[in-house]
Amino acid sequence: MRIWADSALLDGAFADHVLLEVDGAGTLSAVTAGAPRDGADLVLGTVVPGFQNTHSHAFHRLLRGRTNADGGDFWTWRTAMYQAVATLTPDLVHAVALAVYSEMLDAGYTAVGEFHYLHHDPSGRPYPGHDMELAIAAAAGDAGIALTLLDTCYLSSGFGAPLGPEQQRFGDGSVERWSERWYDLRGALARQFPSVVLGAAIHSVRAVTGPDIEQLVAALPADVPLHVHVSEQRRENEDAVEATGRTPTRILADAGALTDRLTVVHATHLTAGDIAALGAAAVLVSMCPTTEADLGDGLGEAAALAAGGARVTIGSDQNVLLDPFTELRALEGGARMAAHRRGVFSPAELWSIGTANGFTALQPRGAVGGRLVVGARADLVEVDASSARTAGSAPDQLMFAATAADVTRVVVGGRVRAASQTADLAAAAFTQYERSRA
Numbered sequence: 001m002r003i004w005a006d007s008a009l010l011d012g013a014f015a016d017h018v019l020l021e022v023d024g025a026g027t028l029s030a031v032t033a034g035a036p037r038d039g040a041d042l043v044l045g046t047v048v049p050g051f052q053n054t055h056s057h058a059f060h061r062l063l064r065g066r067t068n069a070d071g072g073d074f075w076t077w078r079t080a081m082y083q084a085v086a087t088l089t090p091d092l093v094h095a096v097a098l099a100v101y102s103e104m105l106d107a108g109y110t111a112v113g114e115f116h117y118l119h120h121d122p123s124g125r126p127y128p129g130h131d132m133e134l135a136i137a138a139a140a141g142d143a144g145i146a147l148t149l150l151d152t153c154y155l156s157s158g159f160g161a162p163l164g165p166e167q168q169r170f171g172d173g174s175v176e177r178w179s180e181r182w183y184d185l186r187g188a189l190a191r192q193f194p195s196v197v198l199g200a201a202i203h204s205v206r207a208v209t210g211p212d213i214e215q216l217v218a219a220l221p222a223d224v225p226l227h228v229h230v231s232e233q234r235r236e237n238e239d240a241v242e243a244t245g246r247t248p249t250r251i252l253a254d255a256g257a258l259t260d261r262l263t264v265v266h267a268t269h270l271t272a273g274d275i276a277a278l279g280a281a282a283v284l285v286s287m288c289p290t291t292e293a294d295l296g297d298g299l300g301e302a303a304a305l306a307a308g309g310a311r312v313t314i315g316s317d318q319n320v321l322l323d324p325f326t327e328l329r330a331l332e333g334g335a336r337m338a339a340h341r342r343g344v345f346s347p348a349e350l351w352s353i354g355t356a357n358g359f360t361a362l363q364p365r366g367a368v369g370g371r372l373v374v375g376a377r378a379d380l381v382e383v384d385a386s387s388a389r390t391a392g393s394a395p396d397q398l399m400f401a402a403t404a405a406d407v408t409r410v411v412v413g414g415r416v417r418a419a420s421q422t423a424d425l426a427a428a429a430f431t432q433y434e435r436s437r438a
């Protein structure tokens with residue numbers, strides 16, 4: 001398979017007339033700039049690597065456009081989310097995840113990290129055969145998106161207090177039981193969905209105490225991606241200091257969790273010491289600007305984190321919007337408003353944030369991808385550089401002009417995804433959801 005692009009983003013800069021050769025496994029076997037288009041199987045215009053969505057809760061899509069009438073904040077939104085959780089079955093989770101992952105692909109995301117804590121049935125019992133996890137893996141496979149399933153440990157309603165009745169579906173009871181389920185799930189995925197990457201997550205320092213975090217880190221293979229929500233809300237910080245005398249970041253550091261395989265999600269309300277510690281450990285940071293704006297969370301200090309050595313990525317979190325260009329623009333826009341200047345992140349840095357950095361957050365150490373290089377999976381996105389929005393834009397600045405509507409073709413593993421039935425999939429998921437609530 002030979003794909004020819006009029007212009008393609010190669011290692012931070014656009015090159016003209018790029019030939020991308022793809023082997024039988026869907027991997028790039030040669031990348032050549034200045035190549036003739038003769039003999040190409042597929043001719044594309046302006047091409048960038050597939051975007052990497054480092055933080056998703058697929059089922060939160062069920063709340064989009066339905067929770068904005070009565071004000072509130074993160075915590076009142078969470079109450080509405082818990083009401084949605086109550087009715088979800090593996091079938092319904094498959095339906096909504098299929099709709100969301102299809103929408104993601106249409107928007108240019110070729111990989112997603114699903115931060116997954118809805119493990120158990122409504123009475124809190126595990127499903128006998130990892131039904132929820134396999135439903136999500138099947139949805140990703142059906143949609144055609146690469147999945148990193150971040151199976152999440154969630155033990156407490158807050159700093160050791162027992163789970164509330166509405167949280168029973170999230171809990172395994174102990175790190176041992178979570179870990180047993182994780183290793184068993186790893187076997188099940190290897191047999192049925194071998195392309196899924198199984199990662200791990202700690203829900204937050206609210207939900208898993210310091211000693212339990214230490215035990216979890218010790219139980220995990222060293223190269224597995226590990227994610228955790230950190231300091232999304234001021235209240236989490238206040239409660240952490242009250243319960244332990246330490247910030248959430250300090251709790252993670254003391255438990256040995258701050259390493260370059262960790263992705264901290266949100267990282268909104270940090271102290272200078274937190275920022276220094278996260279940078280020194282070269283963690284990855286998943287910023288979710290459209291969700292943080294939707295929930296009124298606050299503005300994280302992305303620029304300070306990056307300057308200190310952390311690697312920033314983007315996530316769609318509650319999936320209130322699926323558009324990597326808007327996510328990058330909102331990240332840079334927030335940083336500009338905080339700094340009172342333009343160009344806080346350069347266009348080249350923003351492309352990396354959307355692609356290569358995200359890949360690092362979602363893959364085991366040492367994997368190659370998120371860039372158009374030999375050895376990477378041929379995951380790429382064609383962007384219409386001559387639409388009403390984008391005409392005249394320099395290619396490297398397209399994230400300041402384009403939206404997801406300018407994604408014309410998405411190639412995964414060297415194959416163009418056929419136009420999907422995304423609206424129908426979303427409608428079908430909502431029909432099933434409303435029936436479950438009737």
Ligand SMILES: [Zn+2]
Nearest residue numbers: 057115229317
């Ligand atoms: Zn989240």
